[in-house]
Amino acid sequence: MRIRSVRKYTLLLMLFGFTKSFAQQTLQYSQYMFNGLAVNPAYAGYKEDWTLNLASRLQWAGVDGAPKTNSLSIDGVTNDDTKNVGLGFLVNNDRLGPENNSSVYINYAYRLRLNEEDSQRLCFGIAAGAIQYSIDGSLFNPASTTDPSIPTGIQNKFLPDFRAGIYYYTPLMYIGVSALNLLPQVGSDPNSIFIMPVRTYYATGGLILPLTPEISLKPSVMFKEDLKGPTNMDVASYLVFNKVLWVGAAYSSGVLLLNKTDLPVVLNRTAALTASVAVNVTPRCRIGYSYDFVTTELPGYQSGSHELSFSLSFGRSRERVLSPRFF
Template identity: 25%
Template sequence: MKMKNVLAIVIGVFFTHIAISQEGLPIYTDYLTDNYYLIHPSMAGVANCSKIRLTGRQQWFGQDDAPRLLTLSLNGRIGDSQSAFGGILYTDKNGYHSQTGAYVTYAHHLMFSRSEVDLNMLSFGLSAGLIQYKLDETTFLLDSPIDDPAIDGIVQSRGNFNIDFGFSYHYLDFYAHATVKNVLKNKGINTDIDPVNQTDNLRRYLLSVGYVFNKYGSEWSYEPSVMLQYRDATEEASIDVNAKVYKQMDFGKIWGGLSYRNSFDGAEYLTTSNSVRSQKLQQITPIIGVNYNQFMFAYNYTYQTNSLVFTNGGYHQFTLGYNFNCKRKRYECNCPAVN
């Protein structure tokens, strides 16, 4: 087998960790840009402001049909109640596959402290989503001289419904989130092409834990956190190890951070000497951001550190945000996601 073909196979398998085309909204590091609601429905309306966030992500600049993602999210409290609503629209394209989805979220927040000064809150969130998958086969028959009965040469389309459920707990400067994504069983769009290797179990488990440190009277605060994710069907797991730093300014705050993602599972490949090696997904993502009055801007760049990669070009992502209907800061805590 030619080395070029081996690399193509390995890359196709390996990048399923980061470019899932049939599992709903992809999970990147955009949640670190003041956007935890993207992955945890229980974070809808947790802050003292309603939030709009727009993100754009482009992978592998210069490559045709490279993965790209656009998301638009909105969440906020219903008046002064403990209930909140949210919504997410997104479009994700990866080569011949694409998906468009919309989620609606309801969240409820329970206060355990006797006053709003001390933060002690448990939140629950439920998201319901409609996702339309597409597979563009219009060029498949042109590229292959062999007639394949599994290829219709059209744009295949299928819609699915699924739900996400999770909870969040905030206690002073500590927080924890747990979410089950794609609770219901359903399939994507390749069910007729490869029914043996298809699964209707798209369930994914997410767990995030973090703490914000701050010395009394200091303008600086520090936030280490981790995020674990586990895919039920394939038993794949990965971890994000994150560190962020904030500096309070007259106009708002500036902040930055670093995220390291490591997969616990690897993919095997052949070297030029026909020896078998294995590598695991490893990514480093620096993040910078600024909050100016009610506006927010952030940028992150993801670089894959593996020796065998599709291209050396990284992944660029921009986030624009706006906060509105803001209330006073209710809690005496270093909790940027809440206050």
């Protein structure tokens, strides 16, 4: 997809937070609560059965070169008896106009059993992988063909990456912390056309609150912090009907939790509202959809963001489920 000018693209990059000074570089999903592996390697094996997760997001529909994000993951436990080790494989692709970034991770989690009923686990996870950054200079249409800041052809950069996290859960709650982009890029060229990876921290949590025998409330929260851009807070709540239908809403916004004096105030005003629905087609298969609408800087330039998710578990059959997996 070609764009009309470099200026238009620069505006898009700045609004999305991909500038070097104020980057929130990690991928953004509204339905993160259905695939914790995307933000925390310690989530690997949480559902115990091997589970496939797919997610596809089109952000800011109607904007040329708008972000398109896709991910695929599969995870499960390696031993059906002890369930002490979880493994996961995660692939991401994120495209923003001429930028096309792909990553692959292998995730490992050691899962400590905390009680005799095996309804509580404390999990420690690590992930190792690599990211390929790519910029296609031919997708720019500059006013001057001699602009030295526009790359010629396709430029690539390959970097290793490392992640770590902790995840605790019971049948009715979970809490996790994690850190992404842990490897520092020592000696990197400050004038590089590629965005420098920034270490990013996550804190997530959620509950299941039974309201009636058929209806439960599932609130959740996620904080994302990279110590450079605005702290991002996402608060969501779902109503779960008969463990089959999920209907919910979320609010995401930049918040001031740390003193960042050089951060433009406009970046803390970015906010979005999300409406989501998910259906458990079978006990092992879920389909979800969410719609986001930015409430501040971009409402007149885009028609919202769309996200689809799909989950399928497979493996051994069980006569009964002691701890239903709501997260």
